[in-house]
Amino acid sequence: MGESLVQRLTIEGATVRWWQGGREALGGMRRERPESVVCDLRLPDISGEEVFRDIVARPDPPPFLFITGHGDVDQAVRLLRSGAGDYVLKPFEMGDFLKRLASVLPPRQDGAAGVLGVSRPMLAVERTLRRLARGRTTVLLTGETGSGKEVAARFLHGLGQPALPFMAVNCAAIPADLMEAELFGHERGAFTGATQRHLGYAERAGQGTLFLDEIGDLTLPLQAKLLRLLEDRTFHRVGGEEALPFRARVMAATNADLATLVKEGRFREDLYYRVAVIAVDLPPLRDRPEDVRWLLDRFVADTVAATGSDLSGVSALAEDAALAHPWPGNVRELRNRVERAVALSLGPWISPGDLFPERWAETAGADRMPSLEAIRREAEKRHIHRALHLTGGEILATAEALGISRTTLWEKMKKLEIDGRET
Ligand SMILES: Nc1ncnc2c1ncn2[C@@H]1O[C@H](COP(=O)(O)OP(=O)(O)OP(=O)(O)O)[C@@H](O)[C@H]1O
Numbered sequence: 001m002g003e004s005l006v007q008r009l010t011i012e013g014a015t016v017r018w019w020q021g022g023r024e025a026l027g028g029m030r031r032e033r034p035e036s037v038v039c040d041l042r043l044p045d046i047s048g049e050e051v052f053r054d055i056v057a058r059p060d061p062p063p064f065l066f067i068t069g070h071g072d073v074d075q076a077v078r079l080l081r082s083g084a085g086d087y088v089l090k091p092f093e094m095g096d097f098l099k100r101l102a103s104v105l106p107p108r109q110d111g112a113a114g115v116l117g118v119s120r121p122m123l124a125v126e127r128t129l130r131r132l133a134r135g136r137t138t139v140l141l142t143g144e145t146g147s148g149k150e151v152a153a154r155f156l157h158g159l160g161q162p163a164l165p166f167m168a169v170n171c172a173a174i175p176a177d178l179m180e181a182e183l184f185g186h187e188r189g190a191f192t193g194a195t196q197r198h199l200g201y202a203e204r205a206g207q208g209t210l211f212l213d214e215i216g217d218l219t220l221p222l223q224a225k226l227l228r229l230l231e232d233r234t235f236h237r238v239g240g241e242e243a244l245p246f247r248a249r250v251m252a253a254t255n256a257d258l259a260t261l262v263k264e265g266r267f268r269e270d271l272y273y274r275v276a277v278i279a280v281d282l283p284p285l286r287d288r289p290e291d292v293r294w295l296l297d298r299f300v301a302d303t304v305a306a307t308g309s310d311l312s313g314v315s316a317l318a319e320d321a322a323l324a325h326p327w328p329g330n331v332r333e334l335r336n337r338v339e340r341a342v343a344l345s346l347g348p349w350i351s352p353g354d355l356f357p358e359r360w361a362e363t364a365g366a367d368r369m370p371s372l373e374a375i376r377r378e379a380e381k382r383h384i385h386r387a388l389h390l391t392g393g394e395i396l397a398t399a400e401a402l403g404i405s406r407t408t409l410w411e412k413m414k415k416l417e418i419d420g421r422e423t
Contacts, residue, residue, distance in 0.1 A: 001067075005038065008094060011410075012395050022046035026054055033062070036085065036105050040067045041075060049075060052084055063104040067092075095406075098396050116148065116155060117295070119288035125152065128280055133159035138230065140215075140275050141253040143282030146332030149253035150213060152282060156251065157209040164208030167201045167248070172214035179222055181238045184229075190239025202235050205248035215275065216256035216267060227271045250275070285327040285334065292322050295331060297386075299338040300350065309342050315349035316381040321356055349379055381416045384409070388418070 002018055009016045017032060019025035022043040029037075037055065041048040048066060055061050063085030068076040076087035085104030088097050116126050132139055133156060141149040150168065157166045174182050181190070185200030202210055212218075218226065229235050230250060234243040252275050261267035285292060296314055304311050314322075318341075327333055341354035352359070384402065391397035399409040412418075 005097075008098075012098065013393050020044070022048070022051045025051055029055060029058075033060075036062050036101065037064045038067065038101065039064055041072045042069070049079060052079060052082075056083055065097075065101050065104050095396065102394060102396065114294075116152060117288060117291040119290040119294075121283045121288055122291055125280060125282060126155075129156045130159060132156060132278065132280075136249045137278055138250045138252070138275055140258075140277075140279040141251065141282060142258075142279055143253075143255060144284050144328075144330055145255050146330035147255075147282040147284055148331050149255075149282055150211065151331075152280065153209070153211050153251045153253065157211075157249075160249075161208070165204060165206050165248075166209045166211060167205040168211040168213060169201045170213045172217040176219045176222070179219070180225065183222070184225070184235045184237055185240075186238035187240045190237070194239070197237070200235075200237065202229060202246055202248065203237075203244065207247045208249070210248040210250050212250065212252040214254060214256075215252040216254045216258055216261050220266075220268065223268045223271050227268060227274060230271075230274050285330040286325075289323050292327070292334070293319060295334055296322055296338065299335050300342065303339050303342040307342060310347065311342060311345060311350065312348040312379070313350070313382060313386075314355075315351055315375070316378040316385070318350050318352045318355050319382065321352040321359075325356070349375070349382070377416065380412065381418060384412060384416065384418055 002020065006016045006018050017028060017034065019028050022045050025037075025039070037051075039048045039051055043051070052064050052066075055064075061083075064079070065085055066076050066079060066087035067090060068087050069090050073087075073089065076084075080087065086100045088100050114123060114126070116122050116129075129152060139153075139156065141152050143149050153168075154166060157164075169183065171179070181194075181198065181200065183200050183202055185198050185203050186194050188194060188197050212226075225235075229246055232243075233246045235246050236243060258267055258272055258276060262269050262272050285295075296319065300311070300314055303309070322334070329336070337355050338350075340357075341350045344357070345351065345354040384398070387398045387401050391401060395406055395409060399406045402409065404412075
């Protein structure tokens with residue numbers, strides 16, 4: 001039985017260690033920390049109960065699924081009361097065994113959260129931002145255009161007190177001569193046309209966040225004023241006498257290399273060290289394929305919901321094309337492409353040509369109408385991928401969700417070249 005269980009669990013995607021005696025298992029579990037233990041009550045040396053009692057005395061013990069014969073049910077029930085996960089009675093149905101095993105497993109940690117993305121680098125960014133949420137330190141967000149610097153800043157702001165203002169200033173979009181008045185405000189009569197007092201971003205940010213986007217584009221005189229704001233935590237409205245307190249947290253973003261700008265004399269070194277105390281880098285989208293898939297699904301779902309479109313989703317071919325694309329415009333480009341694709345797609349599945357019409361146009365001369373079979377295959381592949389993703393790759397749960405048997409699912413996965421571990 002051990003052999004067939006090992007075989008089956010391996011097919012299900014588990015990493016299995018098989019120890020054939022109780023003592024061997026106890027020794028093995030000193031070195032390895034399994035997520036769960038499948039254990040017969042009767043072992044060649046010590047009993048399954050002894051193994052269990054030894055393991056539960058250790059910190060953070062894994063749940064046990066006991067395998068038991070008719071004669072040992074009372075013992076198994078007693079063990080359940082002592083905290084074992086469950087038991088199955090021999091002889092058992094493999095499906096029942098897998099279900100019980102799945103029910104004793106602790107909830108997966110790796111699929112947890114993921115607000116900004118699900119890839120390893122984005123989960124790391126998210127963890128850093130969660131740590132930074134506790135303080136008020138100035139944070140610099142770096143990364144290519146469209147990689148999500150402002151989204152990350154808003155996320156960080158939201159982790160603190162989201163009801164407080166978040167004031168975003170695009171330093172590249174406001175003309176240099178207006179910038180000071182925009183940032184710090186002005187008094188009535190400060191200059192021609194200043195017919196009344198105007199509160200600047202720094203003042204309107206209150207105790208919330210002042211987000212300075214494209215900070216590398218600030219002129220040198222304004223950089224000096226910003227440095228004073230950060231050091232003295234006070235500012236003056238243009239034309240004003242009074243030093244006003246500045247209480248907001250500053251977050252800045254740039255897609256330029258500030259260190260190079262410092263070397264070239266275009267960015268003040270002292271300001272650089274003030275702003276870049278903590279820098280968080282948003283990796284380009286092409287370096288995080290898991291996020292391409294995830295964002296694709298999210299954006300399609302959002303756009304479909306917002307437009308009332310009856311699209312079913314993204315075809316496997318379109319997904320492949322998206323994974324191969326270098327995404328120079330990063331997440332912004334992905335979002336725009338999805339919105340356009342949803343609007344233009346003849347459906348029910350978004351095709352590569354919907355996402356990348358410029359490439360489709362290049363090859364439009366050829367007869368590239370996909371066959372019905374290819375479309376059906378794609379739809380199946382995509383749907384199975386999605387189901388596997390939702391169940392964390394659990395075959396049994398996926399088959400149930402799709403209304404097919406596990407065998408059919410395996411066959412289809414093999415035929416469609418789906419690797420369950422990639423989901
Ligand atoms: N993690 C994310 N989840 C959902 N949408 C995102 C994410 N990151 C970026 N976006 C979307 O991509 C677009 C660009 O994001 P954002 O403005 O944050 O990028 P940026 O790095 O600040 O760009 P720029 O350098 O051009 O200012 C926005 O429409 C945003 O909605």
